[in-house]
Amino acid sequence: MKSGCRRMVLLFGLSLLRATLSFAQTQAPEHPLEGLRSQEYWAVYEVLQASGKVDADDYVMSVLLHEPPKEKVLAWKVGDPITREADVVLMRKGLVTEVRVNLAGRKVESWKEIKGAHGPIFESELFAMGELAKDDPRMQAGFAKRGIKDMTTVECVALPFGYFAVPELEGHRILYGECSDTRGAYLSWGRSIEGLYFEVDAVEKKVLKVIDQDAIPVPQSPINFEEAPAKPRAGTTPIEIVQPQGPGFQLKDGDVSWQNWHFRVRLDTRLGPVLNLVRLDDGARQRSVMYEGSMSELYVPYMDPAESWATRVFIDAGEFFPGGVLRTKREGVDCPSNAEYMDGLSPNEHGIPVIRPREACLFETVSGNPAWRHFEMEQTWGRPSRTLVLRTAAVIGNYDYLLDWRFEQDGSIRVAVGATGVIETKGVKAKTAGEHSMSGGAKAGADDEFGHFVGENTVGVNHDHFFSFRLDLDVDGPNNTFVPHVLKQRQLPASTHRKSIWVAEPSVAKTEREAMMDIHLERPSMWMFVNPNVHGPLGYPTGYEIMPGTTAASLLDPDDGPQRVGAFSAHQLWVTPYHPEELYAAGVYPTASKGGDGLAVWTQANRPIENTDIVAWYTMGFHHVPRAEDWPVMPVMWHDFVIRPFDFFAQNPTLNLPMAP
C-alpha cells in the first residue's frame, strides 16, 4: 500500500437537522447481520456528539457492526426483535478508544481506552503529513539538490512503519514517507524521488527527521495507462451475455438465494464482503455450510533492505481500512453486463456515512464448462453449468484486489483473488539491466538486486502478497472437527503384483497446534471439516474440504518484526475454536504493532478444537518478482482455493441440473 489518491477534503460538524431528516427515512434492518444502515451511522454520530466526550481532536477510525452473539443469530427468525450495536474506534492524539454504541437505545454501552495500540491510518492523514513534510526546509533543500523547483507536481505521502522498527515509535504516532514528481503523468506511481525520506509525528504534526541520501533522477519511462487506446487492438467482434428473463438469483437487503444456495452478504468497512449463514438446500432440508466467511487480513512485505523500502511491510487491511477497503466497480469492465450491484457505506473520519456506488456485483456466468460429462455408447452425457459470482474490489493504494466468492452448482465455493493495479517501483540510476545476468536478480550491488527492471530507471521491487481467509465453517451445525487425511506410502508384501501404494490416514486434530497445516508434495494431506455428530447414509460424518490452490509460505525470519505481525503467513491452514473477537489474523491493531495479537498468538494457547465450534483460516499467498509485462499496470493475477462438499451430499448433487445452462 502506498496511497496515491488525491486528498479528500471533509468538513466536520453536520447539523442535527440533517441527521434528523435522515432518520425520518428510517427503515429498520431486516436481519441481525445486515450491514449498518445509513441512519445507524448517524445514530452513532449523534450518540458520540451527545456524549460530551468528543471534540474536534477526535477522529473516527471505524464504525463496524457488532455482531450479535452467534447463538442468538442462529436462533433468530423473521419477525423476532433485532438487537443492533456498533463497535466504534476513536483516535484522539494517537490514543485509541473503543466505544460500543447501542443503536436502538441510542446510548454508549462501553467506553474503553486501549493502551499501547496504534490506530490505522486515514487517507487524509497520509496526505496531510505528506504536505507538512513537503514544506519542511530540509525537504525543500532536498528537492533543490535534485533540481526540482516546481512544487506543483510534487506529492508526498506518509505511511506507517508497519511494525516496531524504531525506538521513537514507543508512545508516538510515527509515519515515514517519500515524495513523487508527477510531471507529465496522471498518477504518481513510477515517479518517486528516491533518496529523500522523512519521518513525522502525526500527532505532534512535526517532521522529526529528513534523510537525504543519493540524488537519483526521477524516472521518465511512460506510465500513463488510463486513456482508451488511440488504435484499439483489431479483430474483436461483439460478444454479449443476455438474460432476457433477468438473473436467476434473488438479492434483497443482503440476502442472496440462487438455485440451492442461500447466503447473506454485507460490505464491511474493514473486512470487505462478509458472507454469513451460507446454506444449501438438500431436498426438503436447508443445511448449514458456513456461518461466516471473509478475507481477514492482507500482508504485503517488500524485499529491499534500502532506506524507506525495508519498512514497507504493509498489513493492508488493518493499517489502511479507514474509509473502507472496497472501491467502486466499473460496469462492463469489472463485472459483465448482466451483473447487479450493491452500493457500500463506510464512515469518513468523523463517522459520517459515505455512500460509494457499486462496491459489489453479483452475476451469473456460463463459461461453457460442463458440470459433469461422460462419453459412452457413442454419446456424450452431461449437463452444462453456470456459476454465481459475488465480486468486490479492495483497493489499497497502488494495488487492486478483486475478491470473488464463486458459488458452484455442485456445492463448492471457489474463493479467488485477482491482484491487479500498479506495482511499487523504485527509481534507480541505471537505465536498464545492461544484460548483466540471465534474467536479473540477486547480483550484489546491481540496481535490480532486489527487484526487476520494468521500465527505464524503474525497478519493480520484489514483494509478497498474503491473504488470510477466515472461514467459520459450520457443517450441519456449529460443532465440527478438523480431520486432516495424510497420504502416506505403504510398502506391499512380496506376494503382491507391485511394491507400493499410498493410503489416506485420517486423524482428528485435537488442538490448535495439531491443526497447523503446511503444504508438502511429498506428504500431501486433505483438509476435512466434518460434523462428528451427523452421519451421511454411508456412515461417514458429513463434511466439507478446503482444497488449497497455488499458494506460498513466508520466507522471512519468524523473529523479524513484520513477520511477527504477519505471522499468519507461516502456515497455509490454521484452525481455532470460535471466538467472537478473533476476526483479524494480524490482530485488531497491527499498525506499528510488536506482534502481540493475531492468529499466531491466539494459537499459542493450543486450545482444544475437537467437536466444538471451530474456525478455519486459510492463507493464500504468492511471491511477486515483477516483470516488464506488469508495467505500467499489472494484468490480473488470479489465485484461488476451493471449499467443497465431501460426503455432505449422498451423491453428486448436480444430477438434477437442467439440460440448458
Next chain:
Amino acid sequence: MKSGCRRMVLLFGLSLLRATLSFAQTQAPEHPLEGLRSQEYWAVYEVLQASGKVDADDYVMSVLLHEPPKEKVLAWKVGDPITREADVVLMRKGLVTEVRVNLAGRKVESWKEIKGAHGPIFESELFAMGELAKDDPRMQAGFAKRGIKDMTTVECVALPFGYFAVPELEGHRILYGECSDTRGAYLSWGRSIEGLYFEVDAVEKKVLKVIDQDAIPVPQSPINFEEAPAKPRAGTTPIEIVQPQGPGFQLKDGDVSWQNWHFRVRLDTRLGPVLNLVRLDDGARQRSVMYEGSMSELYVPYMDPAESWATRVFIDAGEFFPGGVLRTKREGVDCPSNAEYMDGLSPNEHGIPVIRPREACLFETVSGNPAWRHFEMEQTWGRPSRTLVLRTAAVIGNYDYLLDWRFEQDGSIRVAVGATGVIETKGVKAKTAGEHSMSGGAKAGADDEFGHFVGENTVGVNHDHFFSFRLDLDVDGPNNTFVPHVLKQRQLPASTHRKSIWVAEPSVAKTEREAMMDIHLERPSMWMFVNPNVHGPLGYPTGYEIMPGTTAASLLDPDDGPQRVGAFSAHQLWVTPYHPEELYAAGVYPTASKGGDGLAVWTQANRPIENTDIVAWYTMGFHHVPRAEDWPVMPVMWHDFVIRPFDFFAQNPTLNLPMAP
C-alpha cells in the same frame, strides 16, 4: 481406464474402388504439420495392401503424421512443396512392426520389427478377450457360484497389466480382466463381479487362468445418471451468449488466428490436440513462443493391493490410444453455444479412417473479468477481457478428461484439465462404512481401507492422475535456456530496520539433471525459459515462465514396476534437449513395459540443455480419494498451469484492448 464401451464391429477389406473414389476427392494438405487427411489414411491402406506383407493377422495400431524435420517446417513458406510421411505401427500375433510410409510417393520407406515391445490395446480386443473369458467353464462356474445365471447382462473386459508384473508376460500378450453384471443399469460401472478374475493370452486367444476368490454380491446402488432429470433444479433463467458478427477468431485447415495470437492445431490419434507454431504479433513482428505443445501421457495408478486392483496402473494414452483418445463433444454441454467445432480422424484397427464429429471446439468466452484495472482519482480504469478456448475431451474408458488450451490477451496460455466421468469402484461386502472412523480410510481390514464408500457396497478406490505436458517452447527462436530463479531468505545486517528479506537467485540449468524441478513452498522457484540471444529493451533476455498450478508428486516407490513406467510423475518439471523421437513421457510402448523408455530414462544421459533447442515437460497431477459426491458421475475437477510472458513484451501488452470485451 477400463473400457465399458460396447464392442464396435468392424469389417476388414474394403474395395480398392472405394479407396480410389476417396482419392478422387483429393485435396492436398495446406501445411506440413496438418493432421493426416482422409486420403492419406487411404494411401497408407493401399501401400500396406500392395506391400504383400500384410494379411488378416495384421492389425494397425496407429497411423500418425510423421512430422517433417523441425528446421524444414520452420523454413517452410506457403507455396513450398510439402513432404508427407506417416508412421504406422502394425501388430501381428503380438509382434510390433514400425512402418514409415511416404504418402506422395505411395511407398514403404522403412519396415522395422521392434523386439520386446508390446503394442497398445484395441477396444475390440478388450471385448473379444472378455467374451472369450466369459464363455470359459471356470468363469461360468464362478458366475454360478455367485447366483448369476443370465449371461445376457454379463460383460467382461480384459485389460493390460500395465507393467512387467508376471513372468508369463515375457514374449506373450497377456491381459487381465473381470466382469460386470449390468442388470438394471445402462453401463457396467459400479456393477463389478468381484473376486472372479481371469488372465488371457490375447494372441493365443486362450484363457490362461481363472482366479475365483470370495463371492461378493454385485452392488445394487443406483448408478444411472444419463437421463434428463424428471424434475430439473428450479430457479434457472435462460442465459445466452450472442456473437451477432460471428466469432473473433479465424479457423482454417487447423490454422487459428485470434487477436495477436497465431497457432496451428491438429488432432492426433495418440496425443490428442497438438499445437504448433504458437506465435504472437508484437507490433509489426510475429514472434515465436512455442513450436509444439501437447499432452504427452497420462498415468493413473490405483492404490489397492487386492487381486485385479494392484495391476490397475494405467498409462492411459500409450496403452489405450488405438482408435483415438478424443471423443465427440456435445454442443451446449461441453462447449458454449458460440463454439465452432473440428471433426477428427483416427484409423480403426485396419487403418481405415473413421471420422468422429466435434472432437474439438474453439470458442471465445467472456467471464466478466477485467484484463487489468485500477481505481484512483475516484474512478476505475481498466479493460474487460476475453479468452480463446480450444477444448477437446479425451475419454479413456470410465474417465473423461477435458483438455483446454486457453489463450489470454496478455500473452499467457492457461492449460487446464477437467477430470470427469465415472470413477472406478469395487464391490464390497459391507453395505456402508458403519461409522467406524472419522472419515474412512486406512483402517486395517476395513472394506474402505484403500478407498471410500460412494454407494452401498460400493467403494471408490483411491488413485492418482498424472498428466505430462510436452512443451517445446521456442521463445523468439529455437535456442533457449532454462533459468530457474530460486527464492532464498537473506539475513540483513543489524543496521537495517528488519532482519530478513528474500532474494531471487537465477541460475542457468546446464544439464537435464539441473533442470529437474520439484515444488517446495519453503524453497520456491520460478521456471523461466529465456532466449539468451535476444534481449528486450531493458537488457534482460526475452522469456516465458511456466507457472505451476495445484499439482502432486507420485508417492510410489521409484523402484515399483508401474512407477518405473510412469516415472515422469517423480518431478513437476523436466527439461530435455529437443529430439524428434522423444514425444511420449512414458515411452513409445508403455504396455507391459519394464520402464526402459521415457523421460526418466532419456534424462539419465544428463545431456546439455543450455542455449540449445529445449523441451519443457510439465507434470500435472492429483491424488484422488473419491467422495460420495463423485458418484455415480463425477463433477468436473479442474487443474491447470500457466505459460506466461516474462520480459517477452516491453510492457503490459493489453493496454491496447478496446473498452468492450
